[in-house]
Amino acid sequence: MKTCYINGVGCISTQNTFETEFLSEVTLNETENVLFANQPSYKEFIPPAMIRRMAKGVKMGIAASTKALKEANLDLPDAIITGTGMGCVEDSEKFLKAILDNNEQFLTPTSFIQSTHNTVGGQIALGLQCKGYNFTYVNGAVSFETALLDAKMQVENEEANNVLIGGVDETSSHTLELFKLINIIKSEADKPYSVVTPNSKGVVFSEGASFFVLENEKKDNSYASVQAVSIMSALEMDEVQDYIGTFLAAHDLKPSDIDAVVLGNNGDSEFDGYYDSTKTMFEATPQVFYKHLSGEYNTASSFGFWVACNIIKNQELPEIVSLNSLKKEKYTTVLLYNQYRGKDHSLIVLKNAKT
Amino acid sequence: MKVAITGMGIISSIGNNVEANYHALVNGKTGISTIENFETVHKDVIKVGEIKLTNQQLAQQLGLDSDNNFSRTAMLGAIAAQQAVEHAGIQHINEYRTGLISATSVGGMDMTEKYYYEYFENEACRKYINSHDGGDSTHKIAEHLGLKGLVTTVSTACSSAANAIMMGARLIQSGQLDRVIVGGTDALAKFTINGFKTLMILSDTYNTPFDHNRKGLNLGEAAAFLVLESDDVVQKENKKVLAYVSGFGNANDAYHQTASSENGEGAFLAMQKALKIANLKPSDIDYINAHGTATPNNDLSEGRAILRIFEENVPEFSSTKAFTGHTLAAAAAIEAVYSVLALQNNSIFPNLNFNTPMEEFDLVPQTTLKEKTIHHVLSNSFGFGGNCSTVIFSKK
Amino acid sequence: MEALKQELKSKIIEVLNLEDIAVEDINDNDALFGDGLGLDSIDALELIVLLDKEYGIKLTDPKDGKAIFESIETMSKYIAANRTK
Structure with a gap:
C-alpha cells in the first residue's frame, strides 16, 4: 500500500493567504458577522472568454487549484475530487429569484448551469482537459473530508498516482439573510465576537477555497502525509472522547503521540462545548484553532487542513493560531478534529513527511 | 473484488x-x-x-x-x-x-x-x-x-x-x-x-x-x-445475495459544461474502466441499461460511445427513462434496482416509445420485454460537468 | 435598422457579460459564434431568451437559432421582420 503525501497547496480565504507566506498578513475580526474572501486577480488563471460566466466559487476553485498544482509541479492530475456544502449558491439564488419574480418566464440557462454542485470540479476538469475521475461531495462539514478520504483510498490502492482535492464554498446575500433569521449567523447585538471565549450563539460566516495535491510519492516539497481519516454523522458531547480514543487506538496512537491538535472551534456558545473534552484529553498538547481567521463555512475545515499542513512543513506554530500557548520542538503527528452543530464530525491524522 | x-x-x-x-x-x-x-x-x-x-x-x-x-x-x-x-x-x-x-x-x-x-x-x-x-x-x-x-x-x-x-x-x-x-x-x-x-x-x-x-x-x-x-x-449472517457490484468507472468528458462530446469520450472511458475493474470483455455484457435521456445530444453521444466499446456486437439495450422520466441524482440508483431485477428475472425491460431508428447509426433498442439469461448488466449514467459513470452488476 | 443594430450589440454585451468588448468592437458582419466573437451553445440559449423578452419572438427549436444568430446583420434583419414588440 502506498502512502498519500500532500505535495501542493493553494488557499483563498478571508485573509490574504493566496499570495503571502503562511499567515504573514492576517487581521483579526471581532466586529463583522460575515466575512468575504480576499480574492486574487483572476486574469492570470482564467481566460476572459471563460471567466464571464463563472461564479465566485468556480473562480476561487480554479485559482486555488492552479496554485496547488503549480506547487506540486503537476500539469494534469489523475483525479479531481471536490467538497462543497452549498455549491455555487449565488447562482442558485439568482436562478430561483428569476423563477419566482418573473413567474417562470424569460429564464436563461447560465445561472442554472452554475448552480449544479459539481460545477467547480467540472470546470476545473474542463480547463485542464482532465478526463479522469471527477467527484463532488456535498455533506455539510464533512464535504471536504469525504473528498480527502476518497482520494486517500485511491492513492493508497494505486488507482491514482495523484489527486487534486479541494473544499470550496461561497456566500450569497439571500442565504446570509436567512441564516441571520435563524441565528446561524451571530447577531449584531452580540459584538464583539470571540472564538476563544464564546459568549453568543451562532457563527461568523464566510467563504473560501483550499485545494491540495495528493500524491503517492514523497518529494522535497512534501507538506505531510495523510495517515488516517474518520467521519462520523452525529455524536453527543459526552461521546466525543470515546470517538477520538477509539480512532487513535485503531491507528496505534495514544493522545501523547500527538504533537498538536487542530480544533474547529467557531465561537458558537451552543456547540463549542464539543471541543471541551478534546481540550482535556490534550491538555499537555499544543492546541491550534483557526476559525477566528477563516470564519465558518461548510468547508472551513479545509482551511484548518491548510494550517496543519503548514505547521508541519514549517515546524513552527504561529502565535495567532495557538489556543493554549503550548509549543513543541517538533511537530511530527498532528490531529485535526472538526464538527458543526453536533453533526458531521471528522478526525484526520497528518504526519511529517520527513520522518 | x-x-x-x-x-x-x-x-x-x-x-x-x-x-x-x-x-x-x-x-x-x-x-x-x-x-x-x-x-x-x-x-x-x-x-x-x-x-x-x-x-x-x-x-x-x-x-x-x-x-x-x-x-x-x-x-x-x-x-x-x-x-x-x-x-x-x-x-x-x-x-x-x-x-x-x-x-x-x-x-x-x-x-x-x-x-x-x-x-x-x-x-x-x-x-x-x-x-x-x-x-x-x-x-x-x-x-x-x-x-x-x-x-x-x-x-x-x-x-x-x-x-x-x-x-x-x-x-x-x-x-x-x-x-x-x-x-x-x-x-x-x-x-x-x-x-x-x-x-x-x-x-x-x-x-x-x-x-x-x-x-x-x-x-x-x-x-x-x-x-x-x-x-x-x-x-x-448467511445473507442471501441479490447480485454483485462487479465493476465501476467514472470519467470526465471535459468537453462542455452541459453537453456531451460528439464521440462520447467520457462515456467511452467510463465503460472501459468499469469493464476493466470487473475483469470482463464487452461480449460478457448481456444487457445495457442506457442513460438514454431522449435528448438529441445524449442519445447520439451515448450511442456512439456504446458502438466504440461494443463495435459489431452491441447487446440488447434499453433506456427505462420512458417509464420513470429522468430522475436526476436518483436515476442511477433506480436503474441499479432495475439492473438487479433484470439479473434476478433474466429479463430485459423494454425501451418504450421507440419508433424510428436514428439516422446517424444502426442502433435499435430492445422495445419489448425479452427473456434471456443475464449474467452481467452494464448501467450508464451521465451528468452535467462532463460527469460520466458506469456500474456493472453481476449475478455471481 | 442602424439603431436596432446598435441596441442589439449593447444588449448582447450586457446579457452575455462580455466585459472586455465594446459596441465598436463588433462589426455587423462578424461571426458571433466560432472564430468571431467566440460565443457558444449556452450563449445561443441566452440569445433565444433575449429575442423572446425584448422583441416578442419565440423560437422553440434551438437549431433555428443557428442561421438567425450568424451575425448582427442576420439577427437584426430577422428581428425587424418578426418582432411583435
Missing part, C-alpha cells in the same frame, strides 16, 4: 416499492403524466414522472410528527432506504460499521422555492431553512434509519447515484466499512423544471429514448437505495 448487494428499496412514478416497479416494467406501464403536486406555468406543456403521493401522505407513511422539517427529497429517500434495510433483513443497523452514501441534486430545493420570501414573514416555515443543503436530506435518512457512522452525500448532477454506489463499494473493498447503504433521491422542483426548460431539452410529450424524432426528456422524481455488504458480513 466484487461487493454483494443484499437489499434494495425504491419509490418512483411507476411504483412505491420494488415489486410494483417490477410489475410496471414487465407490463410496459409508464409513470409519465401531468404534474399534480405543485403549480407551475409549464403544467400543460410538459410531462413528468411524478410520484402521486402528497408530502402529507409521505410524512404519514414515515410516521413523522407535524413539526418535522423533511424536504420531499428527504422523505422519498427515507422511504426507499428503509425498504432496502428491511429487505436486507437488518435488525441492528449499527451492529457492523455501517455507512450511508446518498446522492441528490436538488436537496431541499422544493421547500426553499416554496418559502423563499415567506421565510421573512412567517416564523413557522423557518424550520426548513436548514433543510436546503444536500447533506441535510442524507442526515434525515440516517436518523430515520437510526444509523450512526460515515454519512455523506455525492452530487455530480445526473450521475450522482452511480458515484454513491462506487464510493460505497470502494469503502467496503478498502476495509473501511462492513456495510454501506447507497443510493440517491431527488424530488421534482420548479427549480429543475425551469432549469431544463432553459436548456430547451424538455420534451412536450412522452420521452422517446434513442428515437430519431426524440424531442427531449421528461423530468421525474424518485429514490432508490441498495445495501452493500462485505463478504465477511454475508458469510457471518
